[in-house]
Amino acid sequence: MSLTPIGSHKVASGMLQRYSHTSKTLNSETTFSIFLPPRASEATRLPVLYWLSGLTCTDENFTQKAGAFHAATELGIAIVCCDTSPRGEDVADEDAYDFGKGAGFYVNATQAPYNHHYHMYDYVTRELPEIIEANFPVSDKKSICGHSMGGHGALVIGLREKGQYAAISAFAPIVNPVDCAWGEKAFSNYLGDDKNTWQAYDACHLLSQYEGALPDILIDQGTEDTFLHDQLKTPQLSAQLPVDQSNVQIRYQLGYDHSYFFIQTFIAEHLAFHARALGLIDYPFEL
Template sequence: MDLIEEHRAAEGTQRVYRHRSEVLDCEMKVAVFLPPAPEGARLPVIYWLSGLTCTEQNFITKAGAQRYAAEHGVVLVAPDTSPRGEGVADDPAYDLGQGAGFYLNATEAPWAAHYRMHDYVVHELPALIEAELPVSDRRSIMGHSMGGHGAIVLALRNPGRYRAVSAFSPIVTPSQVPWGRKAFTAYLGADEAAWAEWDALALLAGAAERLPIVIEQGGGDEFLGPQLRPEDFVAEAERLGHPVALHLRPGYDHSYYFIASFIGAEIARHAMVLKG
């Protein structure tokens, strides 16, 4: 990985790297915060997945997460939200194409050539991070909106890989809401049976691991009813006996002001699990 940006933050270092992704067949950027640590220490890592329209920059500039990561001695890794560059399929709309990878492996043309964000986040990126930086294989995952969807789906699809999972304002029933239906139709085709492999609610029934799921949701979120519908996910989880906690925060919206207000508590929870 090539270091292209570096800043002192919270007594640690906020970096951005560029690297070639074989999985996505393009160049990618990834943000990494390294907290202060003893020489030779290999630290646990939290992966953050951002939402629609975001890059690797949104979380590191808006969430204020570095001071909490420094306090608890965890590394933060925030990849971009999709493949990028010339030759990578795109769409003029904000909710499809570049900036809207949905953390799945596309099967339909023209998307299948590059849009394999599941394999990138789960396999290729951690292999790079663990080979080149002072981190361990003790991982957890969290995200926001489309990235909240990604965090839950990746955790459910890969039992044993993550030790904790959190989602801020997640799209938990993508097969049933406009954002998800549009993306799934494009990336996966019209056969809705294939969508279940990438739908958090649908994956609950076959989950091989009962990893507790924490959902942080703003009560004033303008997308709560039409796009997010966490109550449907919670009802299904409770029916199946899958541990889930929904924290409904009155008055908070879908923005990074909401994330910044509660990211500290979630980093603390993840750190406790990662170090336990």
């Protein structure tokens, strides 16, 4: 696998590096960014938090706006951010912010012409970790987190890939995409008209059918998020939880919106949540 460096910055005493590569899963060029705390080395291979971004984003939105790297350095967590869709002139697209390039929804598309490139689920869960673990001083321990469309991706991947992720967290996730305009548009085009096939990428459905002990989950949702009731529908996920499910926390944060200002405010808490699940700190995560 050939990685092409396209940027490097020292930050929070660690290094943020950006690479492009040809993805065999996406059949296109793609990019990712990786933050390595200063203690990362072949002798000290660190666990990884995979971050999934939302509609219209690239791998750079989180790295430039989230303010996560001081906490990541203190806790000893590497952070990997991928793009939100395949890219390139031959990649099918639509002139819309909520579908096509920048809006891959972390699914494996089955419908032409999108099925040639749009396999973000397999890229995030298979190809990208293989690349990261083979080329950087990290371990195979990992967690997953995301925002909005990326929060949807984190929940779906974490629930489907049992045992692969130590914990799941999300900011303002789309929890019930089979029942909102963003999800209906994306799924009908990527997956076809049979809504039964959509349920494999719907966190509410996956939670309702989940067998065994749930992974640790933390969700933060702003009360002033203009997308809360029509697109995100957080209460519908709460309705699927068992009454005694204490390791799943859904927090409504008073006055916060959908922006990265919201993420900046609580990202250190999310990193501490993942650090506990990854065995980096031994005290319980406190609300």
